Amino acid sequence: MAKMFWEKDAKPQALKGKRIAVLGYGSQGRAHALNLRDSKLNVVVGLRKGGPSWTQGEKDGWKLVSPAEASRGADVIVMLAPDMAQPAMYRSDVAPNLKPGSMLLFSHGFNVHYGQIAPPANVDVTMVAPKGPGNLVRRQYEEGRGVPCLLAVHQDASGHAFERTLAYADAIGGTKPGVIETTFGEETETDLFGEQAVLCGGARELIQAGWETLVAAGYQPEAAYFECLHELKLIVDLIYEGGIAKMHQFVSETAKFGDITRGPRVIDQHVRDNMKKVLEEIQSGVFAKEWILENQAGRPQYNKLLDQEKNHPIEKVGEKLRQQMAWLKSESKTAARGKK
Numbered sequence: 513m514a515k516m517f518w519e520k521d522a523k524p525q526a527l528k529g530k531r532i533a534v535l536g537y538g539s540q541g542r543a544h545a546l547n548l549r550d551s552k553l554n555v556v557v558g559l560r561k562g563g564p565s566w567t568q569g570e571k572d573g574w575k576l577v578s579p580a581e582a583s584r585g586a587d588v589i590v591m592l593a594p595d596m597a598q599p600a601m602y603r604s605d606v607a608p609n610l611k612p613g614s615m616l617l618f619s620h621g622f623n624v625h626y627g628q629i630a631p632p633a634n635v636d637v638t639m640v641a642p643k644g645p646g647n648l649v650r651r652q653y654e655e656g657r658g659v660p661c662l663l664a665v666h667q668d669a670s671g672h673a674f675e676r677t678l679a680y681a682d683a684i685g686g687t688k689p690g691v692i693e694t695t696f697g698e699e700t701e702t703d704l705f706g707e708q709a710v711l712c713g714g715a716r717e718l719i720q721a722g723w724e725t726l727v728a729a730g731y732q733p734e735a736a737y738f739e740c741l742h743e744l745k746l747i748v749d750l751i752y753e754g755g756i757a758k759m760h761q762f763v764s765e766t767a768k769f770g771d772i773t774r775g776p777r778v779i780d781q782h783v784r785d786n787m788k789k790v791l792e793e794i795q796s797g798v799f800a801k802e803w804i805l806e807n808q809a810g811r812p813q814y815n816k817l818l819d820q821e822k823n824h825p826i827e828k829v830g831e832k833l834r835q836q837m838a839w840l841k842s843e844s845k846t847a848a849r850g851k852k
Contacts, residue, residue, distance in 0.1 A: 515693045517663070522682035524551075526675045533558055533582035535601065536592035537565035539646030540619050544592060544684055546572065547653045551683040558582025558605070579605035588615045588680070591629075595620060596807045599628045610635055613670050617680060620703065621696035624666055626800040636673035637666040640681045640691075641699055649684060658685025662694045704794045709787045716821070718778075719744065723826045733829045741830065 534545040535558045542565070548555045558579035559566055569576050583589050583606050591598050591606075602623075610616070615636035623629040624637060631637050642649045644659040652659050661681045665673045681691045707713065719741050726736035750759040760768055793799045806814055821827075834840055 517678055517681075517687060517691045517693070519682060519687040522678050522687050523675050524679050524682060526672065526679040527553055527588070527683065530554060530587035530676075531556065531585060532588040532590065532680075533579075533586035534590045534592060535559075535579045535582060535606070536594070537569050538592065538594070540642070540649070541565070541590075541592035541646070542568065542572070543642075543646035543650040543653075544590060544619075545574070546650060547684040548680075550653070553683055556582045556586070580609060583609040585609075585611070586614060588617055588676070590617045590619075591623075592619055595622050596804075598623050602629045615670070615673065615676055617677065618696075621664065621666075621700035622704075622800070625696045625700040626797055626804075628804070631667065633667070634669050636668055636670050636676065638673055638677040639664040639666070639696060639699065640677060640684070640686065641703075642684065642686060653685040658688035660689045661686030661691045662699050663691050664694050664696050664699060666696045701791070701794050704799065705787075705791050708794075708799075709790050715744075720824060720826060727825075733825065734833060737826060737829045737833060741826065742833070
């Protein structure tokens with residue numbers, strides 16, 4: 513069983529008076545910075561001037577500085593820029609300004625785990641990874657709650673890395689629902705596998721394959737859209753709220769029988785074998801190398817494949833149908849307010 517930590521375990525004084533530099537002000541960066549500030553910690557935000565987040569940072573009342581200036585003299589440097597931007601930022605702005613005994617904190621282990629960032633031995637290297645998007649991390653904090661977090665200590669140079677990292681998780685609200693201890697390797701590999709095999713790659717392929725199967729059999733594209741894409745949210749919401757057991761509780765007996773007898777034929781041994789291969793490529797570093805080289809080449813394959821997905825026929829059908837769904841507009845406005 514995973515080891516968990518709560519508010520009672522945290523020592524907020526571990527970060528008292530420390531200069532915390534948050535580098536990056538996207539979804540997670542903004543949420544972390546605002547939550548830390550509201551927790552009465554000494555926070556500075558480092559951004560490249562004129563970047564997409566600069567205006568938002570100024571609106572939020574920050575006296576913005578460059579990443580290098582933010583890092584200079586910082587006790588904690590929080591790397592929240594996009595994964596592929598972090599290595600260059602680390603080399604140019606962070607590494608020259610790292611002081612012995614300081615802490616380098618990440619929200620995802622990719623660059624450390626795959627050797628794109630190799631901090632010196634005299635600094636702490638840790639991670640706090642909220643299991644939710646930044647707008648949820650911020651909203652839950654404002655409501656006096658929090659989002660569960662993963663915590664990892666990769667390198668403890670100071671002898672106080674764990675307590676400082678737990679204090680950070682506490683300051684952004686993570687200790688209220690609980691903080692789970694993990695490793696950089698486990699967080700990185702499970703995160704990538706979940707994205708590729710289930711949450712994004714697996715779900716997208718399943719949706720498109722189901723839609724294509726019905727349309728090829730002569731059914732209306734609109735009917736196929738509702739059955740294979742639109743109603744998925746209803747099922748996922750039930751699973752999110754109470755696990756697969758709750759989903760089974762609220763769907764029909766016919767749906768349940770189809771689930772338990774036909775589901776294993778769709779996700780058969782061949783699919784499971786492919787999942788194992790996907791995981792092996794993550795564990796061996798093959799995927800990481802491919803993604804790093806793709807970025808270095810200007811993302812030609814990435815852009816080509818993404819354009820293909822944007823032009824899939826299911827997108828055109830969905831665009832027309834969603835125009836008739838008035839509730840989606842109000843939900844979009846609510847989501848937008850949550851990001852501000």
